[in-house]
Amino acid sequence: MARITYVELPASAFSASKAFYATAFEMxxxxxxxxxxxxxxxxTDLGLQGDTGSATAAPLPVILxxxxxxxxxxxxxxxxxxxxxxxxxPGGRRFHFxxxxxxxxxAWVQTAE
Numbered sequence: 011m012a013r014i015t016y017v018e019l020p021a022s023a024f025s026a027s028k029a030f031y032a033t034a035f036e037m038x039x040x041x042x043x044x045x046x047x048x049x050x051x052x053x054t055d056l057g058l059q060g061d062t063g064s065a066t067a068a069p070l071p072v073i074l075x076x077x078x079x080x081x082x083x084x085x086x087x088x089x090x091x092x093x094x095x096x097x098x099x100p101g102g103r104r105f106h107f108x109x110x111x112x113x114x115x116x117a118w119v120q121t122a123e
Contacts, residue, residue: 012081016048016055016072018116024060031056042100070106072116078103081117 021027028047031037037056039047045060057072059065075081078096085107086092093114094106104118 012073012075012117014054014071015074016057016070016118018048018057018059018066018070018072020062020065020067020069021058021060022062022065024058027058027060031058066106066114068114070114070116072104072118075117075119078105078117078119085117 019027024045024047028039032039037049039058040050041047045064046057047060048057049055059070082092082096082105089110090107092105092107094116096103096105098121102118102120104116106114106116108114
């Protein structure tokens, strides 16, 4: 069953954002490179994207799916607009899309490391 597992926030003030969430909410953040950090609770996690070239303009809900290629086909068939084709990142693969209202989301599958 698909479910939202991440909400990724654009973080132009990356270091300050990391410090804010750690201090205000006692969130433990794990770094994945110099411009990405996230919680890893396994429930619904928060990601901070500090790379302004990769960050979306608004929060990005990320939906965990079982089959990424099948989901890409379903999203396309349902009228979604693919904004980033499938790509690999540490721990998984994903693609971004816009729904009919223009909201950008992502679908992802976890991969073994």
